[in-house]
Amino acid sequence: MKSIDFEINLLPIISLLAVCISFLLVTAVWVPVGGVEVKQAVGQQTINEDSSDSLSLWLKFSADKKVQVSVLDSNMQAVVENTSYNTTSKKSIENLIKNLIKSHPQITNAIVAPDRTTSLNSIISIMDLIKSNNLKNVGIAPIQG
Amino acid sequence: MMKSVLSQFEANSPLAENEALRPNQKRSSVKSLVASPVLTPLVDVFAILVIYLLVHSVDPTILEFNKHNIDLPRAVTSSSVEAGLVVSILDGKILFEDSTLSLSDLRKKLDSLKNDENNNNKRLTIVGDKNTSFEALSPILEICSDSGIQEVQFAILRKAKS
Secondary structure (H helix, E strand, O other): OOOOOOOOOOOEEEEEEHHHHHHHHHOOOOOEEEEEEEOOOOOEEEOOOOOOOOOOEEEOOOOOEEEEEEEEOOOEEEEEEEEEEEEOOHHHHHHHHHHHHHOOOEEEEEEEEEEOEHHHHHHHHHHOOOOOOHOOOEEEEEEEE | HHHHHHHHHHHOOHHHHHHOOOOOOOOOOOOOOOOOOHHHHHHHHHHHHHHHHHHHHHEEEEHOOOOOOOOEEEEOOOEOOOOEEEEEEEEEEEOOOEEOOOOOHHHHHHHHHOOOOOOOOOEEEEEEEEOOOOOHHHHHHHHHHOOOOOEEEEEEOOOOOO
């Protein structure tokens, strides 16, 4: 009579599970997709302006890979004149944005005005710099004309 | 002294308990001092790990928002992407609901969705390669604005703050 008391050999199961874990760890996608919200600077869905006292931070890209930073009031008059930076010097741009927001608390929104040739990566980088300085209301100006 | 400690250890071992459950099994004349590891908890831990990795290793947003494996830009500050309309730009072509559209077709499509209350058409995600020029993006933003899309966002890959 065969004994009903038998042992399952667990070693192959452990090997199989170890292979499964290794495979899943190697093929896993750990970088999540997020979204950067953007508001329209012109058109029906325009960026909100809280009051006539509010100021806007403008970042205008040029074709020669430079970005001009300025602060404009509601009448589009320059409160702080253009300061031009190379798009690659992110640290300088970030410091300028930080200082402008600190010195002008009325800045409630920022508008990015890219050039035709500006890459999406450059736009997102600048928007990221603005949003990381607690200025969440960021708009984008379409190409004029 | 040493012998008594070892014999006591062996008497309390799972191996000895196993032997007690099977009295008919021949007991080895030489007592083994090799401990047999209990593998069942190890199997349990491995099984839980496999289930966890199966559930969490695939980000569903990747499948929904980047099914064309577009090289997305990276950003630190981002919000979570939510369900809505998705417009992809792949090699200069505009893809909407898995079909290639011209700008005028996209405008018609979004206009047709404008008054449809059943559609979740108030949020649009633009999925573009990081090297896409703004010349290709600007008309889409204008169409979104004209079509009453309230929330427009660019899909990005989240990166850690440096």
